[in-house]
Amino acid sequence: MTSTAADPLPSWREGPAKAAILAFVAKVSQEGSADFIPPAERIAVVDNDGTLWPEHPVPFQAAFAIDELQRKLLNEPSLANDPMVRAALAGDLATLMAGEHFEGLLRVVALTHAGMTHQAFRQAVEAWLATATHPRFGRPYDALTYQPMQELLRHLVASGFKTYIVSGGGADFMRVWVERVYGIPPEQVVGSTARTTFELREGVPVLTKTLDYLFVNDHAGKPVGIHQCIGRRPVFCCGNSDGDHAMLQYTTIANPHPSFGLIVHHTDGAREYAYDAVSKSTGKLVHALKEAPERGWLVVDMATDWSVVFAPD
Amino acid sequence: MTSTAADPLPSWREGPAKAAILAFVAKVSQEGSADFIPPAERIAVVDNDGTLWPEHPVPFQAAFAIDELQRKLLNEPSLANDPMVRAALAGDLATLMAGEHFEGLLRVVALTHAGMTHQAFRQAVEAWLATATHPRFGRPYDALTYQPMQELLRHLVASGFKTYIVSGGGADFMRVWVERVYGIPPEQVVGSTARTTFELREGVPVLTKTLDYLFVNDHAGKPVGIHQCIGRRPVFCCGNSDGDHAMLQYTTIANPHPSFGLIVHHTDGAREYAYDAVSKSTGKLVHALKEAPERGWLVVDMATDWSVVFAPD
Numbered sequence: 001m002t003s004t005a006a007d008p009l010p011s012w013r014e015g016p017a018k019a020a021i022l023a024f025v026a027k028v029s030q031e032g033s034a035d036f037i038p039p040a041e042r043i044a045v046v047d048n049d050g051t052l053w054p055e056h057p058v059p060f061q062a063a064f065a066i067d068e069l070q071r072k073l074l075n076e077p078s079l080a081n082d083p084m085v086r087a088a089l090a091g092d093l094a095t096l097m098a099g100e101h102f103e104g105l106l107r108v109v110a111l112t113h114a115g116m117t118h119q120a121f122r123q124a125v126e127a128w129l130a131t132a133t134h135p136r137f138g139r140p141y142d143a144l145t146y147q148p149m150q151e152l153l154r155h156l157v158a159s160g161f162k163t164y165i166v167s168g169g170g171a172d173f174m175r176v177w178v179e180r181v182y183g184i185p186p187e188q189v190v191g192s193t194a195r196t197t198f199e200l201r202e203g204v205p206v207l208t209k210t211l212d213y214l215f216v217n218d219h220a221g222k223p224v225g226i227h228q229c230i231g232r233r234p235v236f237c238c239g240n241s242d243g244d245h246a247m248l249q250y251t252t253i254a255n256p257h258p259s260f261g262l263i264v265h266h267t268d269g270a271r272e273y274a275y276d277a278v279s280k281s282t283g284k285l286v287h288a289l290k291e292a293p294e295r296g297w298l299v300v301d302m303a304t305d306w307s308v309v310f311a312p313d
Numbered sequence: 314m315t316s317t318a319a320d321p322l323p324s325w326r327e328g329p330a331k332a333a334i335l336a337f338v339a340k341v342s343q344e345g346s347a348d349f350i351p352p353a354e355r356i357a358v359v360d361n362d363g364t365l366w367p368e369h370p371v372p373f374q375a376a377f378a379i380d381e382l383q384r385k386l387l388n389e390p391s392l393a394n395d396p397m398v399r400a401a402l403a404g405d406l407a408t409l410m411a412g413e414h415f416e417g418l419l420r421v422v423a424l425t426h427a428g429m430t431h432q433a434f435r436q437a438v439e440a441w442l443a444t445a446t447h448p449r450f451g452r453p454y455d456a457l458t459y460q461p462m463q464e465l466l467r468h469l470v471a472s473g474f475k476t477y478i479v480s481g482g483g484a485d486f487m488r489v490w491v492e493r494v495y496g497i498p499p500e501q502v503v504g505s506t507a508r509t510t511f512e513l514r515e516g517v518p519v520l521t522k523t524l525d526y527l528f529v530n531d532h533a534g535k536p537v538g539i540h541q542c543i544g545r546r547p548v549f550c551c552g553n554s555d556g557d558h559a560m561l562q563y564t565t566i567a568n569p570h571p572s573f574g575l576i577v578h579h580t581d582g583a584r585e586y587a588y589d590a591v592s593k594s595t596g597k598l599v600h601a602l603k604e605a606p607e608r609g610w611l612v613v614d615m616a617t618d619w620s621v622v623f624a625p626d
Contacts, residue, residue, distance in 0.1 A: 040498055118540065162500075175544040185353055186544035187475075195528070198536040198559055204567045207540050213526050215508070223511040227431065227520050229542055231488040231499035246511055254517045 008155040011148040011308040017300050021152065024260045028235070029159040035258045037235055039160040044236035045190070045226060045247060046153065048167035048174065050283040051240045051264050052182070053145045054134075056273045058093060059282055060141045061169050062105055064128050068112040084108055093280065101216050102282070110211050113170060118196060118207040125176040139313070142181050147311045149238070149264070153182055161236060166190040166226060168218035168243055168282075172209065190229045192217045222247035233257075240264040245288040252295055261297035263288060268303040321468040324461040324621040330613050334465065337573045341548070342472040348571045350548055352473040357549035358503070358539060358560060359466065361480035361487065363596040364553045364577050365495070366458045367447075369586045371406060372595055373454045374482050375418055377441050381425040397421055406593065414529050415595070423524050426483060431509060431520040438489040452626070455494050460624045462551070462577070466495055474549060479503040479539060481531035481556055481595075485522065503542045505530045535560035546570075553577040558601040565608055574610035576601060581616035 012018040028037040049055040058066075066088050072079060079085050084107040087095035096104040113121065129142050137144060156163050163184055165174060171191030178184045194214045196207040217225040223246050226234065237244070237251035240263060252259040266275050266283065276285040292299050302309065325331040341350040362368040371379075379401050385392060392398050397420040400408035409417040426434065442455050450457055469476050476497055478487060484504030491497045507527045509520040530538040536559050539547065550557070550564035553576060565572040579588050579596065589598040605612050615622065 040492070043500075171541075171544065179353070187356075187542065189544060193541055196537050196540050198533045198540075198563065200562060200566070205536065205563045207536065213528070215526070220511045223518065223520065224509050227509050227511075228484075228506055229500065231484065231502060249513060250511065250518045253513070 008158065009148065009151045011151055011306060013305055013307050015305060017298055017305040020298050021155075021260075021262070024236075024258070025155060025159045025161075028258055029161075037257050041232070041235065041257060042156075042159075042161040043230060043232060043234040044156050044161045044163045045166040045222075045230075045234040045238075045251065046149075046163060047239040047241075047244050047247070048165050048169055050266065051146075051238050051244070052149050052153075052165070053141070054272060055283050056275075056279075056281045057135060059169065061173050062088075062096070062108075063132065063141065064125065064173070065105075065108050065112045067128055067132055068124060069108060072111070079111070082107075082111075085111065097282070101218065106214075106216075109170070113172070114194070114209050114211045116209055118172065118209060121172060121209055122176050125173055129177060137310070139310075142177055143313075144310055145181060146264075146306070147308045148306045150182070150311065152238070153184070156236065157183070162188065164188045164190055164226075164230060164234075166217065166222055166247060168192055168216065168221075171217075190217060190222075190225045192221075218243045220246045223250035226250065235259045236262075238262040238264065239288070240266065241283040241285045242287050243282070245291070248288055248295070248297060252297065261292075261295060263292060263297055263299045265289070265299050265301055267301050268306075268309065270303075271309045272302060321471065322461065322464045324464055324619060326618055326620050328618060330611055330618040333611050334468075334573075334575070337549075337571070338468060338472045338474075341571055342474075350570050354545070354548065354570060355469075355472075355474040356543060356545060356547040357469050357474045357476045358479040358535075358543075358547040358551070358564065359462075359476060360552040360554075360557050360560075361478050361482055363579065364459075364551050364557070365462050365466075365478070366454070367585060368596050369588075369592075369594045370448060372482065374486050375401075375409070375421075376445065376454065377438065377486070378418075378421050378425045380441055380445055381437060382421060385424070392424070395420075395424075398424065410595070414531065419527075419529075422483070426485070427507070427522050427524045429522055431485065431522060434485060434522055435489050438486055442490060450623070452623075455490055456626075457623055458494060459577075459619070460621045461619045463495070463624065465551070466497070469549065470496070475501065477501045477503055477539075477543065477547075479530065479535055479560060481505055481529065481534075484530075503530060503535075503538045505534075531556045533559045536563035539563065548572045549575075551575040551577065552601070553579065554596045554598045555600050556595070558604070561601055561608070561610060565610065574605075574608060576605055576610055576612045578602070578612050578614055580614050581619075581622065583616075584622045585615060 009018055027033050027035040049059045084104050088108045153163050169191050171189050171193050174189050174191050175186035178189055194211045199206055234251045235257045237248050248261040252261045266273050322331055340346050340348040362372045397417050401421045466476050482504050484502050484506050487502050487504055488499035491502055507524045512519055547564045548570045550561050561574040565574045579586050
């Protein structure tokens with residue numbers, strides 16, 4: 001108990017999961033260690049939805065989109081004729097989530113994430129975060145990050161890692177709040193993107209959001225996005241679903257450096273949610289979980305390994 | 314003369330250009346200064362071809378592509394039927410450079426920059442840099458960076474800036490050598506890109522280069538690329554051509570922070586090359602130069618402001 005003050009992961013219960021994380025970070029960051037990794041190569045990639053905060057009852061960006069739709073309907077009632085808008089407002093997630101890349105959801109995203117300036121979008125996200133609350137937990141969405149993962153992010157940074165969020169969520173959406181919420185600068189966000197346009201409007205530079213050249217940073221897209229934005233292989237990877245499977249493989253298979261793969265397994269229906277193969281939202285986890293033992297990926301049991309899930313109010 | 318040891322820009326002659334750079338960097342990085350910019354917001358974006366190293370007689374990546382074509386012809390003689398291959402091998406730059414985005418050049422780039430694994434491409438670039446020499450200066454291409462700009466990059470980093478290369482060149486091409494040559498990590502490169510593909514090949518992760526979703530990081534593409542990769546506005550921008558015009562505007566117009574725009578004007582035919590409105594290679598400079606006085610962009614006169622152009626052998 002005397003070491004508590006120095007424990008970088010106080011919300012992790014003592015056990016093999018915590019020990020494995022601490023041992024890996026120590027061995028690669030201690031100069032003279034046989035497994036030492038130069039600081040410039042200590043790239044950590046961390047999924048967001050389901051890994052750093054919940055993805056139920058819907059991914060938080062989808063909740064934002066639904067709230068935005070409702071706002072837009074006041075001025076454009078004809079939007080209600082769109083079947084995907086109706087599905088979104090009715091909470092018909094099955095329709096929205098159909099398709100490999102959630103095409104229905106993306107239709108709603110298109111209506112709420114394109115055609116405006118980057119500045120206007122940013123303000124909409126900020127306004128939403130300041131007022132919306134999670135239906136089950138009753139707290140602002142950005143107050144629902146997982147305390148153990150926040151501690152892990154800080155421990156990685158303190159150990160010389162550069163931490164990247166690598167998420168299927170929109171880069172523009174996340175960059176509004178990642179610095180405040182995770183202490184991660186916007187340039188360390190790899191997310192889904194589309195090409196903006198640049199112009200001088202009345203003499204002032206303006207970037208406008210479009211859906212052209214949409215890039216979905218999920219599944220095999222995650223290594224592609226990592227290569228595009230970072231340009232080198234990570235050595236530490238955290239995810240929670242099959243959407244993170246390719247990123248776990250890219251990080252840990254035949255990597256010339258020691259590497260670490262971590263899967264957050266949602267086992268705690270009492271404090272959060274319990275799901276893997278069957279999920280009512282995103283976050284289906286089958287293939288990565290099956291492959292974990294063979295690859296040596298750490299499967300974190302949320303119920304057992306975390307003494308606290310969310311940061312206190 | 315007593316201050317020479319502490320001069321961060323010894324290859325810049327004393328004068329208004331050097332004074333303006335030093336004054337700006339000092340005022341934005343000194344805590345308590347009215348113009349202080351928090352370190353996280355000190356983003357500098359710097360063009361490469363013509364700004365950090367020459368772009369004559371052709372951009373160095375084009376020289377790489379031509380040498381690669383010659384290598385490929387040994388195994389695929391039928392390539393010589395391609396008019397753009399013939400133009401490249403004949404040094405017919407007019408044909409290669411025609412079109413707003415140098416479509417002819419890009420055809421050659423396609424033949425030499427797609428279809429191989431990222432690892433194979435990287436090895437090809439390294440092998441080329443180790444053996445090829447510049448036709449006029451007789452030195453390896455990566456030994457031809459501008460010493461004054463190297464000093465400026467280091468001064469910016471020492472003053473808390475995060476420096477990004479923002480170039481029309483390929484991100485994959487630059488990331489091979491930017492760390493060694495400029496001390497800039499690969500993740501701080503914004504360049505032209507296409508989407509790679511990811512797969513496990515014989516159980517090993519492989520990224521393959523394609524030309525799908527080609528993004529040309531030039532002209533209006535530069536602010537777009539900056540937004541895509543960095544996600545916030547720069548406060549310091551260096552360029553040398555109209556390809557950098559939009560990036561200069563994005564950095565300096567209506568920026569809530571103090572900002573600085575710098576144009577390297579190629580005025581030194583004796584030590585390097587002299588060109589602006591008329592260039593036999595890339596680097597045409599008309600509109601940005603015309604707008605410079607109105608915007609307060611610093612126009613660096615290479616012949617006057619730089620006591621040294623290249624680093625010594």
